[in-house]
Amino acid sequence: MESQIKSIHHKLVNKEISCLALVKEKLNLLKSNTHNTVNSLLEDYALALASKVDEKITNGEAIGLLEGIPFGIKDVYMVEGTYTTASSDLLKNYKSAYTATAIQKLLDAGAIPIVKENCDSFGHGSSSENTIFGAVKNAKNPELVAGGSSGGSAVNVAKDFTVFSIGGDTGGSIRQPAGYNGIYGLKPTYGRISRYGLMAYASSTDCVGPIAKSIEDIRIVLNVISGKDTKDQTTYASQNITEESISPNNSIKSVGYFKNFVESEAIDPKIKSDFLSAVVKIKAKGIKVRELDFFKSDTLVSTYYTLAMAETASNLSRLDGTNYGNRIEGENLKDSYSITRSENFSEETKRRIVGGNQVLSQGFSDEIYLKGLALRDQISQNFENDFNEVDVIISPVTPSTPPKIGDSLKDPLAMYLSDAYTVGFSLGQLPTLTVPQGTETGLQITAAKDNDELVLKFANFLKDTI
Template sequence: MASQIHTLHQQLVNKEISCTALIQEKLDALKPNTNQTVNALLDTFALDLAAKVDAKIAKGETIGLLEGIPFGIKDVYMLQGTYTTASSELLKHYKSAYTATAIQKLLDAGAIPVVKENCDSFGHGSSSENTIFGAVKNALNPNLVGGGSSGGSAVNVAKDYTVFSIGGDTGGSVRQPAGYNHVYGLKPSYGRISRYGLMAYASSTDCVGPIAKSVEDIRIVLNVMSGKDPKDQTTYDASAIEAETISDYSNIKTVGYFKNFIDSDAIDSKIKADFLATIEKIKAKGIEVKALDFFKSDILVSTYYTLAMAETASNLSRLDGSNYGNRIEDKNLKESYAVTRSENFSEETKRRIVGGNQVLSQGFSDEIYLKGLALRDAISENFEKDFEAVDIILSPVTPSTPPEIGSSLKDPHAMYLSDAYTVGFSLGQLPTLTVPQGTETGLQITAAKHNDELVLKFANFLKDTI
């Protein structure tokens, strides 16, 4: 698909549409909440900004490329003065006191947020069912899950309710729902975009990620949000990625894939067949394809969840109803803390907090947590060797198709395993993009750390090839 951002920008400049009419159109589409993607409409805020854009155009002033473009925000990002609930009972009345850096950069560029989007509570889930606002319904089949945890964001893009949306990816939470809903979803290199103002799930793998319908729109939004932020010490200066450079993919010579992902008994036979057919099409273009060895998917999943649960237990310890959240009073302070957290956290969030406290507890931390850290280092070293042999790693996004709504809640273990093909790249902190091609849930393109440009290049190659 062509860039929606460029198209709408030109229509605004040519006065073919007004910004107010564009924003109202998106708000009207979102209001029925057909797919349960909406936590809050930002109607007054958005229409005020739209009026200012229209006034600039009427005066003949130049507007920026993103100015007046409507977008959605996963409800884990701070936007000053708006509710930021994380789709949780605990924070359902919490109003942001400040704005996240990534969102502020988009506002500074003139983009207009129209909706806070439904997601798994605190990012805990792979289906966007773990939410007080009702399960997100898949854009293609409302009986299926929207994917998680950024399900509302992916569905809104797929349904054209937003031009792009900002999700959050910890272990696949942008890439998996993007695959389930046939759109593009990027997890950039860790540190490329500031996490300041994003509610932390697992700080060592949390990434801000754009979701859109074209590679070009992903590139535009990524450039705006990228860069060093003094409020996030993990960030770094990142050069802008130019449209011309990602149109030339002649320097991509080798592609690798993990044969244990494809030989696994867990992978759906149709996804496997489609993936292998894609590999043959790539070979036909003269690119060398190499089968690579990697850690078994169950090791990846257990390593990721060991570390992620430990970090979320630590990050959510501040939510006790004293400074943040829906406080429930009891007979003393300790009991108030206990009942506040017990009544307000979802079952999945409590499961992850208990698991995290277990692996960090005395007697278990050496045996489990430190082993997880060592395995993460080994995974990163494995990736470094792989990228000495290949330019790109290609993989399925998920081993199976989207489940029906309700089934994941009955089987948390199956939900964790649905992340088997995404979590390894999170542990390696690598740039990874879901593209809506190749299999029923898309393909995943991964490059070496800080090489986000190459991921977008290969996405353009696939768009022209399959």
Template sequence: MDSKIKEIHQQLVSKQITCTALVQEKLDLLKQNTYNSVNSLLDTLALELAAKVDAKITNGETIGLLEGIPFGIKDVYMVQGTYTTASSDLLKNYKSPYTATAIQKLLDAGAIPLVKENCDSFGHGSSSENTIFGAVKNAVNPELVGGGSSGGSAVNVALDYTVFSIGGDTGGSIRQPAGYNHIYGLKPTYGRISRYGLMAYASSTDCVGPLAKSIEDIRIVLNVMSGKDPKDQTSTTSEEITEEGIAASSIKTVGYFKNFIESEAIDAQIKADFLAAIEKIKAKGIAVKELDFFKSDILVSTYYTLAMAETASNLSRLDGTNYGNRIEGDNLIDTYAVTRSENFSEETKRRIVGGNQVLSQGFSDEIYLKGLALRDQISENFSKDFEEVDVILSPVTPAAPPKIGDSLKDPLAMYLSDAYTVGFSLGQLPTLTVPQGTTTGLQITAAKNNDELVMQFANFLKDTL
């Protein structure tokens, strides 16, 4: 099974390459890159860790599979002693006092962090243009957006600047940029990986996940990061996913949402390509079933109602008092106001204002509680669907990536680009983007805790499409 991690591991063990040379090569690429994918380099740390790996190999010691493998980190994860800016003015000088659990597990396995990666500020966006470091450029066509909010992470993987990267997915922020840049991106089952040390956007749907160029690399990294964490009460225990498990073929029935494909919003070419993929799947003897689901505009409005409410609550701590770029006003209240007004982006302010609106007296019953009820209905709908089908297949986005600048002119269009990803986030389901089928890939979803199944079907599609 294809795996860049295994390939590099073998080269290190057989002394075809040194870890120091490998890391230096990747750092040089990151320094020279013109895609705005880098917020800060971790070059000193990376080279120190690489030297230790080389010393172990020279001494004849055994190294682990991830030991010496260079990776990138979306700039919303704490890594002790490094800048963690969330691509924002407010935190542009903030240094992490601790390390996120998921990242620590990778460090413990010997993986080498190279870079904090550009993203939409606080994860607020679907294009990675909402950032103080400049819009991330698409790896396939630099005139287009890199996707968001994990755009820098996706672009670095696509261009081989990192072997894999760790993104964050709240409503599609791993899956959509993975599709835009023709790589794999996984949003695991909610809770499979600890969120401790990830800056919270919407706590009920935030997920830690990997981006890579192969399914096997996704599997390897997922296994290392997974597990119960006493620091995150929403985290769960999970079984290890084996290479044999995802090489098997147990899927007999695939479903797809008819209203996604019949929507007026879908690009004609993406629709045609999706239906062609369905026919190829049928030709392999797999049953395909049309499913009814909530309209995409209901999914988007439900998701953004809840996500904005949660982000308003989560970002209320950022007032310049304990951390962040404080701007003094005439009094304490004025200091809070000017600090937040000057340091938050327009998109972040839009989401905070929207969130406070739906939580305010007179609106919370009519809007927020209705959103919670709809989320429950969406989850129930999924439970019924997975009684009939093994996995659900869908386009990742209704359209190809827009040109840089277009999304900033039309925030509503940006929200609607998430139409096919947010429903699976509300259901807290495992969903994997694969770079086959349409110009922005396909999305495979399974029932909760069936992360193995989405990778298994991804292997099938790799050989089928």
């Protein structure tokens, strides 16, 4: 699919459509949808912004490429004056006091936010079922999960309820739902986009990223929201990616894949055979393909969840009903903390907090947490070595197809293992893009740090290859 952003921009400029009519159309689709993608609509705000865009066009004023484009926001981002619930009981009535940097950049570019989107509570999940708003239903088959935690964002894009959405990816939370719903989803290089105003899950791997139906729309949005931010010291200045620089050419000479991913007993046979077929088609284009050795997927999952649970236990310690949130009074202060957190956190969130406190506790931190940190360093070094041998790495997005709604809740371990092919790239802080090709849940393309351009370039190559 070609760029929806450019197509809509062209129609707005040429007065083929009005921005007000466009926004109303998207809002009506969101209101009537039965996929549980909506936490709250930003209707009045969106319509007011749309009217201003139409007024500029009527007056003959130029509008920017993103001006008037309706988009969705995963409900873990602050947008001043709007409900930001993280799909949780604790924050169901919380209104943001400020706006996240990435969202503010889109507002400054004239894009119009229309919906805060359903997700796993605090990003804790891989299915978008751990939410007070009801499980998000897959865009292709509503009996299946949408993936998570950015499930609502992915489904809204797949169903054309939004032109693009801003998700959040910690261990695969953009890439996996993008794969499940047949669209593009990018986890950029860690630090390329400011995390200021994103509710923290695991601060060392949290990434802001776009979800869209075309590579070009991913590129356009990525350029707008990237850049150094004084409010987030992990950010860095990055170069804009041009359309010409990601056009497919012969600059990519070698591709790698991890043989233990496709030799795993956990992988679905159809996903395995389709992936290997894609490898054959890439080879047929004259590109050298290398098998790479990597950590076993269960090692990646255990390392990721050890560190992620530790970080989320620390990050969520502030949520006790004292300063904000749904406070439940007990007989004393300690009792109030306990009841507030017990009653308002989901079972999955409590599971991760307990696990995180365990690995950080005295007697366990040396044995578990510090070992996890050491393994992450080894994983990063492994990637550096790999990218001395190959230009990009491809992999399946998931080892299996989306489960039925309800199945993941019965088996949390199976849910964690569904992240087996995504968490390693998160630990390495690498740019990784899901493309809706190759297998039923897509393919992942990964490059070295700050090489997001190469990921998009290879995606354009694959679009015409497989």
